[in-house]
Every structure is written in structure tokens, then in C-alpha cells.
Amino acid sequence: MALTMVSLAAIADRKPTAASAQLVAEGRESAARLYALLVGSSALHGPVGLTEQILLCFDRALAKLHGVNLAGAEDDDDAAGNGNSRKRKSGRGRGLTAASAAASSKRMRVSSAGGNGARIERKATMDDKFLWRKYGQKDIKNSKYPRFYYRCSYKDDHGCTATKQVQQSEDDDDTASPVYVITYFGEHTCRPGIDAAAMVVDGGEEEDQLSPAQMVISFASSGGGGDASVSWPCSGDDAQNNSETSHESRPPDQAPAGEEEERLRPCTTADVSDEPIMDQSTPPAPELLADLKPMDGCLLDGESLFGMDELVYFHELSAALGLLDRDWAAPV
């Protein structure tokens, strides 16, 4: 189940293609048929709930494939600067192998409104509960901004292999808040039980880590105008360490009038229910991630975070997109 959801999220974050959209649509239709069968069996509440979640995730994937930015997250390939980081193939002899890098890479996006570039960059990209040490910087071909390389400060002390790469997105040049794409590699062995990368995918599902998961997190501002959604494949307790996620953070000193860091909170289920999901503008301070409540229904241990009205919405959306047969069962 978790693997399914993560895969769907991964699909959803890639650029839409007719082929992939069709595949997702077909998968969605199959899930719908399964749902219809399960609904016919009154004693199958568990499977029904799971199927509902599958349908929701398909809907989200389809919506993204067709440019409906439900999660407010841009394509991470573009965000990383023409996708170079995605194409990482060689781990080099001294570093991560290609396999290990791909196995555990997790990405997230962090934005921060203008101002002191260096300070903001650090503020926006370093507050993830881990102590990082910069060990390199590299200009990336066809990318306007350099890529920064960090490793866990406890690499020497504890042999911690966790590393991360930070690169400013070129997509947001025209905005006041630069967006940083953070890619995590390896695991934090310095703090047993905590792994900034692995946290993204549901714990214990090794398969999930065999390919970079594409998680999307967006945040709403309580002040309005900020919409939000989160695709969160792990429990809320792990929220602070989620990576391969997208979120934007706007430091308080650069926040628009009336916004303060304390108000920058991740959206909750209620946020999503109340507002249409199109884009995020006011992200939380990373430290606030610790208090995040995951709101995507994908992997929340049997708890669907979407109401059925939302399912209908996605159903209608998919139908409007012309991808799906209209006879698949969307429960109301």
C-alpha cells in the first residue's frame, strides 16, 4: 500500500505525458472497479477504506499530470535546474554509489523570500533538525545557480553517511522568494532511529527506498491566500524529517506584512478542506515541521484524510479531463 502511494506521488510529480497519464488513468479505473466490488460487500470496511485512498491518490496523480496543481508543487526536475540532480548516475568512488544515491535520495523544496541571500539560504535549508557541514559547491551545467553539498557533521564521529544537496531553483527567479531544492542522500546513523531521507517513505518498507520518492508538501498560510496540500507518506511523528518533499518557507523577516514565522504552519486536513488547492505561498519554518500533521490520505495507517466529497471532486476532475470512463464508481 505504502509503496503504491509513494509510486503514485512519484508519478504525479513528473511532467505530464500522455502515456503516463493514460497509465495512471487505467490504474485509477481498475481501482475504481475494485472499489465498486468491495462496496457491494458490506463486511469489507477495511478494504473499502484502502481502496478509497487508492482512488484518491490516483486522482491526485491525474490532476497533477494535467497541470492542475493540487499540491502547489512544481515539477521537481525543473526545480532542480533542468533535472540534473535527477540524472545523478555516478556516485564516484569516494562518494555514494549510483545505486545507493538513487536508493535513498529524497528531495524537498524550500523557499524563502528575498533578502540576505547567504543567510536566507542557510535559514531555509539548514533547519531540518540535523547538523550539516558544507563540503563542496559546484556550478552545474545549464543551471544558473551553484549546487551546495552538505554532509552530516557527525560523519567522522559516528560514521554518519547522510548527505544533502541544495540548489536554488531557477523556476522562481521571478518571485521574491527563492526556492531551494534539497536532496537528501543516505541515512543518519548519528541519531539512531532518525533518518532524514528514509523518513519520507513509510518506515520499514525497504522497497520504497529503492527509487527516489517524489513527495509533495505544500503549506497554507493561516492569513489566507495560501493554499496547501501535503502528500505525506509517513506518520506525523516523522514529519520533521520528511524529505523528498516540497515545501516553501518564508522567513519572518522577509514575510509580507502581517505574516510572522509563528503563523507559518503546515496546513492540516482542515486547510485542505476549506480551500482549493492550487499553490502555496506561505510555508512554515522548518522547525515547525515537527508539529506537522500529515494530511494526505495516502499512508496514514488506515485513516483517510480526505472526505468523500473530495473524492467526488477528484472524480469529477478526472472525468472533466477526459481521461477516465465516466462509469467508474466514485462513491458519494
Added chain:
DNA sequence: GGCATTTGACCGCC
């Protein structure tokens, strides 16, 4: 002095 950062050089893959 200790630590983190910077930056040119090096390595390995394609």
C-alpha cells in the same frame, strides 16, 4: 586555537 566555509583540484562515470 578550533571550527566551519571556501574553492581549486581530483576522481570516476558516461
Added chain:
DNA sequence: GGCGGTCAAATGCC
């Protein structure tokens, strides 16, 4: 040879 990732000496900061 180009490229991305890492190393390690030099440098800066506290």
C-alpha cells in the same frame, strides 16, 4: 573530454 561529486588545503570567523 565533459560533467557531477568529493577531497583537502587555504581562509575566515568566533
